[in-house]
Amino acid sequence: MAPLLLLLPALLQLAVAKALPLSCRNVTCGDHVVQYPFSLNSSASDCGYPGLDLLCEDNTTLILPVKSHRYRVFNIDYDTHTVAVSDADIDDGEHAGGCPRLHANLSIDTTSSWLQLTQSDSNVTFLYNCKKNISLYSAVELVGCREQDGELRTYVLPDGVTTGAEAYEYECEEVVVAPVLDQHKRMIVGAPGGPPPPVDNGSFGVVLQGGFELMYSRNSSHQCGTCERSGGWCGYGRNEETHGGREFTCFCDGGPAAERCGTCAPSTSMTFR
Known part of the structure; x- marks a missing residue:
């Protein structure tokens, strides 16, 4: 029994890891931590707002592309929702x-x-x-x-x-x-x-x-707070019924939910990469 108890935390972490898209986990580029609503190095990310996908160059320089032009990111303040760039x-x-x-x-x-x-x-x-x-x-x-x-x-x-x-x-x-x-x-x-x-x-x-x-934008901040308080992770899924449009999604260890963990999951038309 003791060995099984020791394995439980690892098994739970593995379940959560499988439930979360790779781009939704906290990742780093140099000294920068990239988290929701941003994603890193993924043009087809399910985590973060559309257009807030960042690039990491030489594992040190964080880049925000805006219509194919490059802006260097100095700092992201997740409390004030501001990004310092040049x-x-x-x-x-x-x-x-x-x-x-x-x-x-x-x-x-x-x-x-x-x-x-x-x-x-x-x-x-x-x-x-x-x-x-x-x-x-x-x-x-x-x-x-x-x-x-x-x-x-x-x-x-x-x-x-x-x-x-x-x-x-x-x-x-x-x-x-x-x-x-x-x-x-x-x-x-x-x-x-x-x-x-x-x-x-x-x-x-x-x-x-x-x-x-x-x-x-702070449009989904209240949704993100509700999701995180329920033990989930905020992201966006693609709804095939709206021709690939993205909808707010709460990722949980039991699978994606519409608003918070413990509620019904989105319809099967939602896809995640």
Whole structure:
């Protein structure tokens, strides 16, 4: 009897492990713990919100892909539902010589995305390789970005204001609007209405490296709490009746449930990978 008692905890852990999809267990990437509503390295994950699948590069760097562009994750605060990120182009060294080179605007659908910018964020606008000098009062030229013997110049608009027409008016190659933390931007551009402090070429690269914040949706937090208090694990299953749409699911040692462990499981049309 004693050997059987010793085996019981291990058998229970094995039952729970089999009930949970691999992507739903706490996993790590470097110093980061990845848990619900995020998943790691799985494009077909059942754990976490759609679009919150993270990548782990070199077992150290956590990456959030947003429409094929890469953002490095500094920190995930599961209490405040915020994610601190920065554009991976800057982290990969594309700011040599004081020229912070970005290649993509952050594209977030504010009506459907699980991610949104926070009130801590602000914008700066980069106008790359312009043939005409920009005379806007707020424009700062990044001398380290000059190309073709100075004929092509790059500017930054610290106030982030742009209509997109500037690219045509000043014959610029590209315009990129970048979110940054407002407190970092104020350190180099000053408070609104006040005199701007001295700006050097490296300042905006440092601000971009400081990143910005995203907040992820709390839509299912109450469901997750109910599930976890019942001994389950939160995730999403695919409902074949809705053509593969994802529905909140509580994973339990006895199988998936709709809301909490001890209740009826979802219909057999729910599938889990």
